[in-house]
Amino acid sequence: MSRRQxxxxxxxxxxxxxxxxxxxxxxxxxxxxxxSSQVCRTWRSTILDxxxxxxxxxxxxxxxxxxEEWRHEVxxxxxxxxxxxxxxKSLQWPEYHILCSHCKVSLCSRRGVSPSQRFFLSLVQNNWSRIERLSVSIGSHIADMFEPWPWQIMCSRPAPRLRVFEFHSTSIASFSHFNTKRIFGDYAPLLREFHAPYIPVKxxxxxxxxxxxxxxxxxxASSYGQLLLSLSSMTDLHIEEGSEMVFRELCHMQETTMDIMFPALEAIHMKSSSKELLDFLHMRRNLGLSLPVLNLAEVDEKASTVSLKTFAGFQVHHSRQQDDVRRNGMSQGYINLLFLYAFIVLMTPFAIPVFFPRTKDNALTLIAISNVCFSLLSFAIKFPGLLLQTGFIYHVAVTSFGAIIEKSRFTTALRASRRLHHPLYFLKLRSCFGQASGISTQRNGLHRNPSPLPDAIFHDDVVLCDSDLDFLC
Structure with missing residues (x-):
C-alpha cells in the first residue's frame, strides 16, 4: 500500500x-x-528564504x-x-586574574572573553536598531573587562524596534557606574516589557x-517612583527581593502627594514579602489580581496583623463575589487567611505560595481555596503537633473543590495554574485522605463523612502527579 503524499x-x-x-x-x-531545512528541497528553500x-x-x-563560521552564517x-x-550560560564571563606585584591588586584579564562572547558584543553593537527582544544574563565583572563599557554605548542609542528588554546580572555592583541618563536615547516607542531590576534607570x-x-x-527608589507614577497602562508588575527601600519611599510619596493607581494592573509577581511592600498594596475590590509567589513564611512579625488585612479584605470580597459560599458562617476566603495566619503565628519553616485568582475566574477561586486547605492538611498529617483542625480543613477543601466537578472547568483551571507555575497540592494527596479522615474524627469529634472527591481529578487526560510535590506524601 503506497503512502499518500x-x-x-x-x-x-x-x-x-x-x-x-x-x-x-x-x-x-x-x-x-x-x-528541518535538511528534510527536502521544498522545506529547505522555504526556511532559507x-x-x-x-x-x-x-x-x-x-x-x-x-x-565561528556557523554563528556568522545564522x-x-x-x-x-x-x-x-x-x-x-555562554555570557557568564570566566574570571582570569592578574596579580600586580607592587600594589597587590587583582585585575580581571581580557583574555577571559571567548570568541562567542566577542561575537555577541559585536552583534549587539552593530545591529542594535534591529533587536526586537533582548534577554541576557551576564557575568558579575563584565564592567571591568572593557573600557569603555559597551553596554553604556549600546543603551544610549535609540531602539526603534525594541519590545522586550530583559537584562540580568549576578551582581548589583556590576551596574554601580552605569550611566542611564539617556537610556535608549530617549527613543523606544515599541518597548512594552522592561525587566532590568539592577540598572538604576532614570x-x-x-x-x-x-x-x-x-x-x-x-x-x-526615586527613579521607580517617577516610573510608577507614569505607568497608568501597566498590566504586569514584578517585584524582586531587596526592594524594601523602593516601597518605603513610595509609601512616603503616597502620604505627601497622591495615591499611585494602576487601573489596568492584572498581576503582581512578588519575591519580597516585607512590611513596606504589604503596606504599599491596597487592592481595589473590582480589580482582578494574581499573587502567585507570596512567601508568607518570611513576613516579619511587625507586619503580621495590619498588613495582612489588605489580603484578607480582597480575598473575602473575592470569595463572596464569586459564589457567596459560606462554611459555618465564615467565607472560605477568610477561612483561608486564618489558616495562613496560623502558620505565621506558629513560626513554621514552611512557605506556602498564595494564589489570588483574577476576579472573573470562578474555577480558579475555588481551586485556590481548596489548594491551600489541602496543603495545610498535608502538613497537619506529617506534623500532628501543629494541632490544626484537620477534619474541618479537609471538609472545606473537598467541598469547595467539589464545586468544579465538571471536567472542562477543572481542566481549564488546571492549565491556568500550570501556566502560572503554581502547584496544585491536592493532586498529590490522594493517599492521605483516608488517614486524614481518621485523624480528624478522633481529634475533633467530627462524625460526618467528608464529601467524596469528584471523579474529574481521576480522569485519564489529567496528570495527577508532579515530581516537585513528592515531599508532600
Missing amino acids: VNLDADVLLLIFEMNTNIFTDRRALTTTRL STVLWGRLIDMDSLDRGG LRRSGHSPLFVKGA YSSAWSHNLRSVQIGPAK
Whole structure:
C-alpha cells in the first residue's frame, strides 16, 4: 500500500516553522530549524528564504556550541529582519586574574572573553536598531573587562524596534557606574516589557508611558517612583527581593502627594514579602489580581496583623463575589487567611505560595481555596503537633473543590495554574485522605463523612502527579 503524499500550503508550512523558533521556551529551537531545512528541497528553500525565521534564532547558548563560521552564517541568513537575542550560560564571563606585584591588586584579564562572547558584543553593537527582544544574563565583572563599557554605548542609542528588554546580572555592583541618563536615547516607542531590576534607570516619559510589564529591584527608589507614577497602562508588575527601600519611599510619596493607581494592573509577581511592600498594596475590590509567589513564611512579625488585612479584605470580597459560599458562617476566603495566619503565628519553616485568582475566574477561586486547605492538611498529617483542625480543613477543601466537578472547568483551571507555575497540592494527596479522615474524627469529634472527591481529578487526560510535590506524601 503506497503512502499518500500530503502537500501543505506554503503559508501553513511557514507558520509551523515559525512556531518552532521560540528560543525563549525551546532550547533546541535553532537545532530543530536547521534539521528541518535538511528534510527536502521544498522545506529547505522555504526556511532559507525566510529571513524572519533566522532573525528569531539568535540563541547565544546554542550558537556557542557551533563554530565561528556557523554563528556568522545564522546572522547572515537573518538579513535585515528583526532580531530575537537570548543568552545566559555562554555570557557568564570566566574570571582570569592578574596579580600586580607592587600594589597587590587583582585585575580581571581580557583574555577571559571567548570568541562567542566577542561575537555577541559585536552583534549587539552593530545591529542594535534591529533587536526586537533582548534577554541576557551576564557575568558579575563584565564592567571591568572593557573600557569603555559597551553596554553604556549600546543603551544610549535609540531602539526603534525594541519590545522586550530583559537584562540580568549576578551582581548589583556590576551596574554601580552605569550611566542611564539617556537610556535608549530617549527613543523606544515599541518597548512594552522592561525587566532590568539592577540598572538604576532614570525613567524618561518618552518611553516609560508605554510599558506594560516592569520588574522592580533594589535600585534607587526615586527613579521607580517617577516610573510608577507614569505607568497608568501597566498590566504586569514584578517585584524582586531587596526592594524594601523602593516601597518605603513610595509609601512616603503616597502620604505627601497622591495615591499611585494602576487601573489596568492584572498581576503582581512578588519575591519580597516585607512590611513596606504589604503596606504599599491596597487592592481595589473590582480589580482582578494574581499573587502567585507570596512567601508568607518570611513576613516579619511587625507586619503580621495590619498588613495582612489588605489580603484578607480582597480575598473575602473575592470569595463572596464569586459564589457567596459560606462554611459555618465564615467565607472560605477568610477561612483561608486564618489558616495562613496560623502558620505565621506558629513560626513554621514552611512557605506556602498564595494564589489570588483574577476576579472573573470562578474555577480558579475555588481551586485556590481548596489548594491551600489541602496543603495545610498535608502538613497537619506529617506534623500532628501543629494541632490544626484537620477534619474541618479537609471538609472545606473537598467541598469547595467539589464545586468544579465538571471536567472542562477543572481542566481549564488546571492549565491556568500550570501556566502560572503554581502547584496544585491536592493532586498529590490522594493517599492521605483516608488517614486524614481518621485523624480528624478522633481529634475533633467530627462524625460526618467528608464529601467524596469528584471523579474529574481521576480522569485519564489529567496528570495527577508532579515530581516537585513528592515531599508532600
